[in-house]
Amino acid sequence: MGFPDAHGSTALLTDHYELTMLGSALADGTGDRQCVFEVFARRLPAGRRYGVVAGTARVLDAITDFRFTDAEIDQLAATAVVDDDTLSWLANYRFSGDADGYPEGELYFPGSPILTVRGSFAEGVLLETVALSILNHDSAIASAAARMSSAAHGRPIIEMGGRRTHEMAAVAAARAAYIGGFATTSNLEAGRRYGIPTRGTVAHAFMLLHDSEEDAFRAQVEKMGTDTTLLVDTYDITRGIETAVRVAGTELGAIRIDSGDVGVLARKAREQLDSLGARDTRIVVSGDLDEHAIAALRAEPVDAYGVGTSVVTGSGAPTAGMVYKLVEVDGRPVAKRSENKASRGGAKSALRRHKPTGTATEEVVYAAGQRPEAGEHDRELPIPLVRGGKPVDDLPTLDDSRQRLRDGLVSLPWEGLKLSGGEPAIPTVFPQEA
Amino acid sequence: MGFPDAHGSTALLTDHYELTMLGSALADGTGDRQCVFEVFARRLPAGRRYGVVAGTARVLDAITDFRFTDAEIDQLAATAVVDDDTLSWLANYRFSGDADGYPEGELYFPGSPILTVRGSFAEGVLLETVALSILNHDSAIASAAARMSSAAHGRPIIEMGGRRTHEMAAVAAARAAYIGGFATTSNLEAGRRYGIPTRGTVAHAFMLLHDSEEDAFRAQVEKMGTDTTLLVDTYDITRGIETAVRVAGTELGAIRIDSGDVGVLARKAREQLDSLGARDTRIVVSGDLDEHAIAALRAEPVDAYGVGTSVVTGSGAPTAGMVYKLVEVDGRPVAKRSENKASRGGAKSALRRHKPTGTATEEVVYAAGQRPEAGEHDRELPIPLVRGGKPVDDLPTLDDSRQRLRDGLVSLPWEGLKLSGGEPAIPTVFPQEA
Structure with missing residues (x-):
């Protein structure tokens, strides 16, 4: 077979x-x-x-x-x-x-x-x-992706919905989302087949694998450098950001928040990052975002979006x-x-x-x-x-x-x-x- | 590629x-x-x-x-x-x-x-x-298909939604719908790959290709025998049924109705078929059916359902x-x-x-x-x-x-x-x- x-x-x-x-x-x-x-x-x-x-x-x-x-x-x-x-x-x-x-x-x-x-x-x-x-x-x-891109108003979106759709549909969806204005995809086969830039860093599993959040951040920064995206919401976001900047320094590339009220959390995170001197550290948000959620975040200090389920299912x-x-x-x-x-x-x-x-x-x-x-x-x-x-x-x-x-x-x-x-x-x- | x-x-x-x-x-x-x-x-x-x-x-x-x-x-x-x-x-x-x-x-x-x-x-x-x-x-x-099968109460359902979803997802969807209780699929690759029985006769294109509905019916019966399904709603359903029985005789296998208020049409079609002596001719209905539409047809003289879009998209x-x-x-x-x-x-x-x-x-x-x-x-x-x-x-x-x-x-x-x-x-x- x-x-x-x-x-x-x-x-x-x-x-x-x-x-x-x-x-x-x-x-x-x-x-x-x-x-x-x-x-x-x-x-x-x-x-x-x-x-x-x-x-x-x-x-x-x-x-x-x-x-x-x-x-x-x-x-x-x-x-x-x-x-x-x-x-x-x-x-x-x-x-x-x-x-x-x-x-x-x-x-x-x-x-x-x-x-x-x-x-x-x-x-x-x-x-x-x-x-x-x-x-x-x-x-x-592509039609759903275009609405999301339009709502994002120039902020980049990464397509990361492959796990929510048929495994070959996922490859075509990454391509269609790219036509629809998405910046990158998580799907490696779409990278091979269509030359679409792929992105990804770590999931919560990587955090849980390690004995502490700090261990996980150190392992990631050691391997990927400071221009990486640290996932800060596994335990407590405020402490996560504190640890992230302590480990990576103020040149930390980005943090990602994948749960909770991401608008409020992004604002708090921005203040905290700025107060720690990490003014150039970007904020990536993900977690059940669709075009309406993206539009609602327009006024928040978000630098990039990760979109999964909604785009690969055509957002309704x-x-x-x-x-x-x-x-x-x-x-x-x-x-x-x-x-x-x-x-x-x-x-x-x-x-x-x-x-x-x-x-x-x-x-x-x-x-x-x-x-x-x-x-x-x-x-x-x-x-x-x-x-x-x-x-x-x-x-x-x-x-x-x-x-x-x-x-x-x-x-x-x-x-x-x-x-x-x-x-x-x-x-x-x-x-x-x- | x-x-x-x-x-x-x-x-x-x-x-x-x-x-x-x-x-x-x-x-x-x-x-x-x-x-x-x-x-x-x-x-x-x-x-x-x-x-x-x-x-x-x-x-x-x-x-x-x-x-x-x-x-x-x-x-x-x-x-x-x-x-x-x-x-x-x-x-x-x-x-x-x-x-x-x-x-x-x-x-x-x-x-x-x-x-x-x-x-x-x-x-x-x-x-x-x-x-x-x-x-x-x-x-x-499979979850959507199970609801439909349950609503169909023993009447067979053919999966025919491949054209509404990614071409490889279509093959997997036929398999999942079969697990969910569907009887057959239109998808030939699902037949090859998984041994699922495939079915199909003609689309409206076949009717339009011919100079008249009667010509189309004759060509189909000539090729497939009288135990076939004639599509009777291209022009006028009542005349379609009349022509179908004239061409195929009362041993006609089935008729298919793909548009309109299929409940009402099925009842009228059953009366007409019976009056023409085609008492064993089955009635197949299709056209935007989901589990709710199927349940609503329980009391109607329908013998089989064709389901497309709703099953391959998980019915919501x-x-x-x-x-x-x-x-x-x-x-x-x-x-x-x-x-x-x-x-x-x-x-x-x-x-x-x-x-x-x-x-x-x-x-x-x-x-x-x-x-x-x-x-x-x-x-x-x-x-x-x-x-x-x-x-x-x-x-x-x-x-x-x-x-x-x-x-x-x-x-x-x-x-x-x-x-x-x-x-x-x-x-x-x-x-x-x-």
Whole structure:
């Protein structure tokens, strides 16, 4: 039972019905019809003003690794998911179509065409599950992280929630939080895989391991130097800070407080550190912080935040609720006609309108090929992602995505940055429906 | 950028600070101290009456695969996480200690010692992050799934939420939901990896792909036979059902309704199917169902449920909130002394007391080696999991875990199965504190 999966194909990270649909569509010839699939969110999570796209680069990797090797074929044959003709087709499967979409770090709103996939029905339908898994997860985390970064107002946040979520989700969450503006992560695999800077010093276990708090501090300073973060709340914080400065001296890098009323404690700690001459020693706080707690600490002498559970669980919205819908078949728009899940048929693109001051005013989602007139401050949103099955060159880097988000947040009307519940920061308009 | 991780080590699914603690503890000699670490939950998610343990077998796999190969060592060296002495130690790392814990499918309550790890500080501290990631995720899903299964009252539930969560979390979620009593999953990788039965037929895309609903139904029945599930809500449900029975005949296996007020629609559909002579055709409903929606459908003619988002996100509680705490060092109990996060020192075990009728009455968490008197209806909870670094033989199977949960739920006082918010179904008592 390999862990993580040993051979690297993403092809079975897929719902059973994608394969049975494929089998029927290959049999009756409809599998060859040229289709357009679109990923979008019908709405934002309750009360949210904006969403942040994340996961696109991981989707492209997943498409590249979407292969039915012998291992996958054997499994499908053994469980009778599809017939032999379909298995033969799958053995040769490679996505050969195109994709366009919002770059990572871009804001999105209800109806934004976040990813558009073009290809035969057979090729495109198979990608639904894994594309949605990645975009729904990563965008949920990035959206929560952006709210926290915005609330932190420039103070750095370390992502440290890996232990509260699935072990591989943790790696993707660290990446998404970094896109969302976090400064660093505790997750070592995210450091290896994505080059995100990792941080960490000690936990309470290290304090308890030693015969005294002083022994623990000495061991840590001996090993890591004085520019380290001493955890001062294992026993009594006031005595902890006193001991910390005695051991490390006034050049002590930082202290961390992980429990209690951290606002009050930070203020007291600042006074105590200053009175001890440790004026440059920073104060890091952690412990069940979310965007609201961070905002409430804005006036307190906190230098950095550690955020765990709330960011990796999307702070109340653990999934972005995006869907992957067939919108066009052989050039003809198609859409389901149910009451509460109505969709808009046809391939689409989008641009965002802005005032001359740079403030965003609306998300314009238009029928592909029918671009409305755009002003000099308006901006086309989707970019090419895949051509002929291959990811395009020069895709945005993680740093590009972080910058894109910063620019996007600055462009929002001020109400759009409020943490309280409300409407989307800008309306989505569909000019072809007007 | 391999996806999933190509070489199979779990060692970097770890927080940075585990490594820096290790470095300091190896340097000052405390790393050799014999320690006991304990995984427990301080409380259940708000209002929940019980939790369900899941993930233990995956933790054992992760421990087995926790190796610092050249790839991990190079990464740690390049990012200066630890020094050369620590790197040499890591290159030889294999967990050689013991572990005991609650088997999967067992109920747990606040303070239940879900996993106990014994070994040197150095060996045990490294496992914290990955053990918590797995147990927190999988137990959250299994706990939500158990509530849904209980609400479904014997009707089968298919797990189909993979697209709403991280692509690898999806596989683990399918497994946890299966432990929680779900009948099947849509996730093909969960089928391969864990032997869970997979199911699926078609999505709305298949309907829209075809020139008419009738064409789509014919293609599906042609390929999959009449014992299939036709999706009848793409256009008009009444006409959909009429067409479905015309195409497949009265031996049609099932219809699926995925939108609208599914209770009302199921009742109308049942009448229509019966009037058409399709008395054995089952009705499957899906679309944003959670345990409350399922309970509300108990009186309706529904034969099976499809559940997605709510189960893979833990139905409001996406993480179980378990912690991994150092509780004993060289035989001496240790515990942090903060106000709101007090922990109990010392290695522990647990038994569950029952009335002669089999109804559980309390969770007794006692100091290891000080087992209180137990009656014939009481049951010791932890089982041996790892000895000398190796998983023990004959660990419970997934079927064992499903049965254990069924037995556990039957043993709860009746209030314990209520879906509404309340106290834990049974109290946790700590006899050594009395």
